[in-house]
Amino acid sequence: MFSLEKLVSIIQAWLQSTLRDPWAYVVVCVMVGVAAIALFAILGLMLVYMERKVAAHMQIRLGPNRVGPMGLFQTTADTLKLVMKEGLTPDGADKFLFNLAPFMVMIAAMLILAPIAFAKNFQIWDISIGVLYVAAVSSVAVIGILMAGWSSNNKYSLLGAMRSAAQIVSYELSAGLSILAIVILSGSLKISDIINSQADGWWIIKGHIPVIIAFIVFIIAVTAETNRAPFDLAEAESELTAGFHTEYSGMKFALFFLAEYINIFIGCAIGATIFLGGWMPFHIGNWEAFNHVMDFIPSSLWFIGKTVFLIFLIMWFRWTFPRLRVDQLLNLEWKYLLPISMVNLLVVTLMAIMGWHL
Amino acid sequence: MFLKEYFKTVYQTISSLLTGMRLTGYYFTHTKEIITQQYPETKPVLADRFRGEVIMPHNETNEHRCTGCTACELACPNGTIKIVTKNEINAEGKKKKAIDTFVYRLELCTMCNLCVQACPSDAIIMSNAFEHSVYDRRLLTKVLNKPGSKIMEGVE
Amino acid sequence: MLEELGTNDQGDMIINVGPQHPSTHGVLHLVITLHGETVKKVEPHLGYIHRSIEKMSESLSYRQFSYVTSRMDYLSSHINNHACALAVEKGLQLEIPGRAQYIRVILDELTRIASHQLWWGALAMDLGAFTPFFYSFREREMINEVMEETCGARLTMNYIVPGGVMFDLHPDFQKKVKIFLAEFKSKIHEYNELVTGNIIFQNRTKGVGYISKENAISYGMTGPSGRGSGFKCDVRKLHPYELYDQLKFEEITEEGGDAFARYMVRIREMEQSMNIIEQLIDNIPEGDFQAKTKAVLKLPKGDFYSRVETARGELGVYIVSEGGTTPYRIKYRSPGFSNLSALNDLAVGGKLGDLMATMGTLDLVIPDIDR
């Protein structure tokens, strides 16, 4: 049966047999880099297409259906259009920061890719502090957004960037706390350990109500951190026209746009890994036959399926809810989500100590 | 008491959000509700009265009903219509006023139907055509009477 | 120097919202002073779509001038035409046939529903929810089709003319309107599920953009915006024209005075409009649809004022006649213009997001303000 794990080991064995050791590593690094960038491009295109289709169907429309079969190449055509457009830099902008900002956002998004396990034993870097790394790097993106907003020399951009900073810094807390709940339960920060601890059932199932609460808080926080509606105050097109990327055009705008979708993917991938068992198939206690059937489905499909489900959930939010106001946004975090997740963390700790979670 | 209020708010919030999501979810899963019309492939069916542009119907023998009385020109609020008349000598040898050109400037027209209402001999009507876009605005200035056309017998 | 940087000496930001901005719904230009996110001052700059309709009308005959008013408040173009026709009929002392009166009132109310539907979608869009826009357009399309069939146009009708209406009703009219009523009644719960009941929407609108009844009267806020503050200003009740004195309907008022109250007034008004149409649709009398009028209309010397209730409030048409075939002076008292004048009072002290909710619930149509 096909699996990414076998593919990796075949490539590795071939490389090690044909090249000497340092060169093999170099080739592996290059391959990983190319694969990551290719993944980004494809993910971006597919997610934009998916968003447009989901939005269209919720809005009783058809969505893109002219370019290619079922409009599949619509996003490719859009990208081509953006590439051909002129990249304008406004007069009075801080040119260096203005041009750097989209890459900052992009690089931050790329960095988080490292510890994500796409399939069984298919992971770029299984760092021992994986979850901590994710939490730390994901807040770097806000620097890019602040840069973009400030250097644009545009008041809408500045307002959008300030909103975004306040928002991401706040929601980082409850996202972190809800991840911490699982770290306590599984006893490890390492992504592979967290996944392996869910071999006998995903945390969302065996963690009872506290983990479900943590999951809900996490989804809300991820929606906020990725600047998605109903928390898209940084862009808020009816208030700030386009927020922090008002002045961007062409490929630089495309990078922001792409980074938004990559961030959604990464947020949802982390959510899927931590709460829904990552690539771990759906197992129920000691039903051997059932578990065996589930194992037959490739682990990469499990991971993709869970992630796409979470992405769909976030898209569903976006196309249903109105936007919050900026003070309500912060109220929600500091008055509701943070106290809830703190109390929840206490309960989870108690659960872990007493061993109730199995 | 405070806690009760707090949880009540949380419950109400979540339930109101789920109600909205149920509705959008319903439309997401029920694709038969989609109302998109694929425009150039399926043309919309317009009502008979839909006012798209002014036309002057001609019969098979290239005859129209316009006497050139300029009632429509006077009725038009925008100066859309310009009628140029000429004197024609009819079969009995009498001089008679007839139209030379009936100039209609679509780009000025607001489809208010006042000219059609004003016309005493029903020479002009509104047509259903709505695809008026052209690449050259000069094409929007039209002459409604066809070349070589005559006034219909018996129309005064 | 500070002006150039777009700030004032108190460190406030001065921002131009519009003339091209997603939530001004046209070319409204607001210069707002922001302290952080808090609005300190809103100053409208108008005139980007001023077409000088009043001056133009001075050179148009009494049959011609009303078509221009379709372009004022294009969402209630029917009612604008109606106001013009009423003013001219007042001058001519013309009795119009009963059938024409029924047709006019039914179409007025259909226009009101259509306008409120569009407003509902656009308001939700101002607040960041896109989907409601499409749902409201689905139902609005049915009204547009009815209009297209009977009036010959979808937006700028010019169907109501002095003396009656331009054509008779389309044979399918009653059937189509009944289908629409049934359909819309079965769909209106979606409006409440998706937006009215939504907690985010309620938080965004409750207590936002408050104006007291006294101020609303003083600012001349009419229509649903004024009635949201408890100002009983429905012209259909106070100065009934056509059939409105014979109809049973409720004048919707809310006491809240905030954006949510104005929202609720419009939502409930749609139901009242349906109620009015139901009372009329089966009883349209047979007969002429147009009174006999001369080819050239001449109003006697004097001034004539007609008031109607459009979807946005009270529209006044003031004709000063010198006895000729064209009006000497025409003044349109448009509802949007007076409603806009209160915007500064409504928005100050709120957040930037509140300004959008306030403007959305005032239901501003810019060509109506600029004329």
Add this chain to the structure above:
Amino acid sequence: MTNEELKLKIEELLPGFAFEEGTEWLTLNMEAEGFKPFALQLRNNESLKFDYLFCLTAVDWKTHFSVVYHLTSTDIRHTLVVKVKLDKNDPAVETVCDIWRTAEFHEREAYDLMGISFTGHPDLRRLFLEDDHVGFPLRKDYEDPINMIKL
């Protein structure tokens, strides 16, 4: 209150005005002098209480200007039309925007298009046209050769 009652009332309270005959609403003509105190009376008198100015129109009569105020009372439900006659060369009248706030915009509109100056208006600038525009378009003698309005 009917027009007749209103007429008697006003004559009783504020005598010496010329009323127009045969109009839908009670109409009175007056000069610009003494308009402000009269307007204040209309607004504040307990038995008049005109609290809603629903229309403000400026008319160019070639020989003079007039400003027409349409007033109504939301309490007592009576309507009054006040026509104020202004000088041709220097059309000026006191502002009423402190009495009826809606007048602030309507007066700016009248100033912009008809050139009537409302003394005491807090912010009398052009509303629709640019600040450096010359002329007042709604006046009968206004001609703009570039943007022809007449057909």
